[in-house]
Amino acid sequence: MKITFDQTVIDLTPQGKSYRATIGDKTVDIEIVRAEAGKLELLIDNQRVTTYVSSDGAKRWVTINGQTVVLTKASGAKRRGSGHDHGSGLVAPMPGLVRSVNIEEGEAVMKGHTLLVLEAMKMEIRIQAPRDGLVKKLFVKQGQTVEREQVLIEIE
Amino acid sequence: MFKKILIANRGEIAIRIMRACKELGIKTVAVYSDADKNSLHVQHADEAIHIGAASPKESYLNVDKLMQAAHASKADAIHPGYGFLSENASFAGTVAAAHLAFIGPSAASIRAMGDKSESKIAMKKAGVPTVPGYEGLETEADFEQAAQAIGYPILVKASAGGGGKGMRIVWEADDLPEEIESARREAVHAFGDDRLLIEKYIPNAHHIEFQVFGDQHGHLVHLFERECSVQRRHQKIIEETPSPLLTPELRAQMGAAAVKAAKAVNYYNAGTIEFIVDPDTMQYYFLEMNTRLQVEHPVTELTTGLDLVQWQIRVAAGEHFSYSQEQLSQRGHAIECRVYAEDPSNGFLPSTGKLLQYIEPKGPGIRVDSGFTAGNEVTHFYDPLLAKLIVYGENRDTAIQRMQSALKEFIVHGVTTNIDFMQTVLAHEDFANGKVTTRWVETTLESGSLLPENRQQAVGLQSLIAAALADLTIVNRKSSIENRNEPDPYSPWKQINGFRN
Numbered sequence: 263m264k265i266t267f268d269q270t271v272i273d274l275t276p277q278g279k280s281y282r283a284t285i286g287d288k289t290v291d292i293e294i295v296r297a298e299a300g301k302l303e304l305l306i307d308n309q310r311v312t313t314y315v316s317s318d319g320a321k322r323w324v325t326i327n328g329q330t331v332v333l334t335k336a337s338g339a340k341r342r343g344s345g346h347d348h349g350s351g352l353v354a355p356m357p358g359l360v361r362s363v364n365i366e367e368g369e370a371v372m373k374g375h376t377l378l379v380l381e382a383m384k385m386e387i388r389i390q391a392p393r394d395g396l397v398k399k400l401f402v403k404q405g406q407t408v409e410r411e412q413v414l415i416e417i418e
Numbered sequence: 419m420f421k422k423i424l425i426a427n428r429g430e431i432a433i434r435i436m437r438a439c440k441e442l443g444i445k446t447v448a449v450y451s452d453a454d455k456n457s458l459h460v461q462h463a464d465e466a467i468h469i470g471a472a473s474p475k476e477s478y479l480n481v482d483k484l485m486q487a488a489h490a491s492k493a494d495a496i497h498p499g500y501g502f503l504s505e506n507a508s509f510a511g512t513v514a515a516a517h518l519a520f521i522g523p524s525a526a527s528i529r530a531m532g533d534k535s536e537s538k539i540a541m542k543k544a545g546v547p548t549v550p551g552y553e554g555l556e557t558e559a560d561f562e563q564a565a566q567a568i569g570y571p572i573l574v575k576a577s578a579g580g581g582g583k584g585m586r587i588v589w590e591a592d593d594l595p596e597e598i599e600s601a602r603r604e605a606v607h608a609f610g611d612d613r614l615l616i617e618k619y620i621p622n623a624h625h626i627e628f629q630v631f632g633d634q635h636g637h638l639v640h641l642f643e644r645e646c647s648v649q650r651r652h653q654k655i656i657e658e659t660p661s662p663l664l665t666p667e668l669r670a671q672m673g674a675a676a677v678k679a680a681k682a683v684n685y686y687n688a689g690t691i692e693f694i695v696d697p698d699t700m701q702y703y704f705l706e707m708n709t710r711l712q713v714e715h716p717v718t719e720l721t722t723g724l725d726l727v728q729w730q731i732r733v734a735a736g737e738h739f740s741y742s743q744e745q746l747s748q749r750g751h752a753i754e755c756r757v758y759a760e761d762p763s764n765g766f767l768p769s770t771g772k773l774l775q776y777i778e779p780k781g782p783g784i785r786v787d788s789g790f791t792a793g794n795e796v797t798h799f800y801d802p803l804l805a806k807l808i809v810y811g812e813n814r815d816t817a818i819q820r821m822q823s824a825l826k827e828f829i830v831h832g833v834t835t836n837i838d839f840m841q842t843v844l845a846h847e848d849f850a851n852g853k854v855t856t857r858w859v860e861t862t863l864e865s866g867s868l869l870p871e872n873r874q875q876a877v878g879l880q881s882l883i884a885a886a887l888a889d890l891t892i893v894n895r896k897s898s899i900e901n902r903n904e905p906d907p908y909s910p911w912k913q914i915n916g917f918r919n
Binding site for chain 2: 263265267270272274281283285288290292294300302304306311313314315316317318322323324325326327328329330331332333335355356357358361362376379381382386387388410
């Protein structure tokens, strides 16, 4: 069985009560010592590894030895390119309120120029031009509430 | 003693205060906003009163609603916690005027110290060293002139400010107008007051603060220092005591200055005098006073043995604080790590979401002051502090080791946290050597040696395996249930009987 996380394919083959995993040119043997909600204790090539795993949609949160990583599982149907590809768009890094807009559509901007200011958790977050360009489209106005990853400005 | 205390706050600090109340046999009243209906602090209280919408202005900053809640619940005192209305003199005045006790200093002391400009002037008068700077500036030209006179870099601060809000470092004259404008906006929004002051920015300074504590009978002492130099966005993330920088002589000198500063405004209850110390000259300067309980008070509690919140309540009820300066001492070493829902690899931007897993570390010398549990939602309405992890050890090295292993056992899924980041800070030789200054996080991050990605790669492979297997066990429910029903996977009986097959 093949599962893809962030471009990496892992192939799991059941072998009795254990599994053989192939990732790239690496192959390891895995035994599930214990499984409970959110926690897996594994023997990976006979080395004991305690893992905490949570699922949230396509996201997998994994903590091993105090380090947490977030992996995104690729679904069967190829969705890449549409959902998260913002192209030349600048997106809101977190939910918040548009406190001020400093540019207009059609305006030329220079790299580092503050285009608009978001406010979230009582902090100001400046959305700055990633490069020199023209403001092609402005999607928000002052006072508007925006969601995380909402496209704010398109630059060309 | 009080019979019932209303806690005008939320999250971990509300729970911390409720614990002290319970220990003293005092009933507790929680208040909550729409966003906090299911929050932990509501469940910890004897009663809970809904006070409005999620936005702080509609709830935790709404004096009328809080006073109504206090009257309705027949509370005889209000504890403001930290943040929100804790340093709002008019709130303290309103509480007192309603014949309720405000658990904190007098409104006059808050007012005197709350304004960064006024307090600086008062401290200069009292003979406490302050950072060179200017107060009471208005026009852009005033600011430019003052900044030139002090010399760049300078620090722009909100007069009414705190918590890093409305604060800007300005490195050159060209940036001044934009930074002033931005600081002003943030100041108006956060404090409803747009006055700013500027002062010389000391780039490689230690932030060292002294806890002071006094009763309403004129007795006031200091409870030693807290080193709070590990900061990002001008906000502390790791605090410890004792400070690795201070000598016993400097500690005594700064402690005496802290007492002098607090006495200059007739202070009582818990307060903190913040200093910055230039490690090159070992000169110290008064920065500001926080007229409330600090986030990082637990490290002082662990090393002095005092329960600061209980004492806050007792002195607010009129009791004498029973320790003289000579009776107080520091024992061992304590460190606090603030576990924030934020992303260190993305400018420490707050992270929101539902907590899918939340497991706190346990063990000797480990304390967790927390406001969240699994299933809770971290929203963008409030400060993204999830918990404070505090450890105690017999000396600094053992405390650092203990913190490192405690951080490893702290599991949070659903929001990005700074747990990995704090592990790399604690493992850094600069931290071990006590060389961390307030700009250290920023400059060390830029150099690239602080990001967790630089750590061991083996975890990457193991994580993939774990994620893939978790998917299998979720899909294949049978195997997960089968495994869960084994009470002792290491039982020798299993091996002998072939139980698993």
